[in-house]
Amino acid sequence: MPSRSDTNRTPPSTTPKITLKGVTKHFGPKKVLNGIDLQVGTGESLVVIGGSGTGKSVMLKCILGLLHPDSGSIRVDDAETTKLNPRDREKLQHKFGMLFQGAALFDSLPVWENVAFGLIQGEHMPRAQAKEIAIAKLGAVGLTPDVAELSPSELSGGMQKRVGLARAIADEPEIIFFDEPTTGLDPIMADVINELIVECVKDLGATAVTITHDMASARKIADRVAMIHQGRIIWTGHAKDIDQSGNPYVDQFVNGRADGPIKMQIRAL
């Protein structure tokens, strides 16, 4: 399977789009992020891999401003984001798009209004114009215009993911986050979604950060891979180097072995 870095694609710029330094976060006595240091270049597609409960989602939510880190710095376009007031934070959100794990579609609204939500509410675009764009975006993720009038609950899991993707790219964000984009999908639909992600990110020229534990997805989407373990980034490297990382943690994870330095937490915390 060709990795994304083998395809004909403009090499990502080295200017950092997102920089995390020493980010920590704890919930009660449990330290989830233990000093995350990470850089994502402009136009780069970074995939963060790691087991369940290692802090992947919390890290993503800290960058998105949904959670507030205890300490450390998160810079987007070289501007500190951890101390933004609510108004500036709302402005910053325009740069972000996010595909949630369960798609997180608004079930009180039809599909097209879900896709057009950021345009209508965030950018105050007239509804008719937003609907046109929504239908075009649905087309971009392989859905026909008749889906637009359906309710999200009438769609299959794969279709919901597509709608979620269309919503994430609708207002053409500079940075798109993907939270476990293939979880809960069959392998074929997972591959379709992976292809769509690669295509959409390429078309937009956006920076992408994906968290996943699906290696097939990681290989397909990533320019660069970072591995998170116990709230720290323990390895970063090019996607094509992942099989020769020389890191026993990465090796164990990539090959999906029960034996190795990573011990699965089977007790409730």
Added chain:
Amino acid sequence: MIRHRDSLNHDFHDNDTGRLMGFLAATGRAFLVFLEATGRLAMFTGTALSHCVRPPFYPRQILRQMIDIGFYSLPVVGLTALFTGMVLALQSYSGFSRFQAEGAIATVVALSITRELGPVLGGLMVAGRIGAAMAAEIGTMRVTEQIDALSTLSTNPFKYLIAPRLMAGLAMLPLLVLVADIIGIFGGFLVGVYRLDFNASSYISRTWEFLEPLDVISGLVKAAVFGFLISLMGCYHGYHSKGGAQGVGAATTNAVVSASIMILISNYLITGLFFSTK
């Protein structure tokens, strides 16, 4: 032997101190939890209110909530008011006839409905209907990450979800209660005229005779406060729900129970404010 007894006494002493410390610690912990919850609710209320008065507003959402709270609650509230008015007429007849005061029935029905039963029973019915629905809807949105999704789409959840519900609750409950007042008094009229054989026109004139504007106004003020509290509790418990289906279930129960208790307590306080005998 003596030493043995001493050590036993010592043990007793230790046990007593331990028990006392345990009790104090538990009381302190409960008090801290209470303070934390109160503070969290106060901050939530403050944030929600500040978003009610600052743009952008979402008129579609406000309208949707107004229809949900006002229009769709009409049958439930109307039925409650109708039967309450009817029962009130029957009960006061059987009571008042013991001292030949049947003539006061129309007045009693009108005063009880407008001052107390309309707002309180209407409020409790709406708390069951709307408070639960709000907590369940917002709670499900929380656990399925829809609230996070709102934030990522540059939409403040307080402005989009909570402020419209608070405004709609505040505006619609007085209207609902006004309708309930009319239906309730009409219920009393039906029983009075068709079952207890009162003269229709004298029943109506009796209803008006002692009814003062303040009776109705105090009921409507109560209704506005109840509407705000119902929406606040529904939103607060939904917004802070966690842990999947069970969490949403708990949020729903808490929303209804806390809204009902707050209605009963605030009803007493508002009555005290309006009709203090001092």
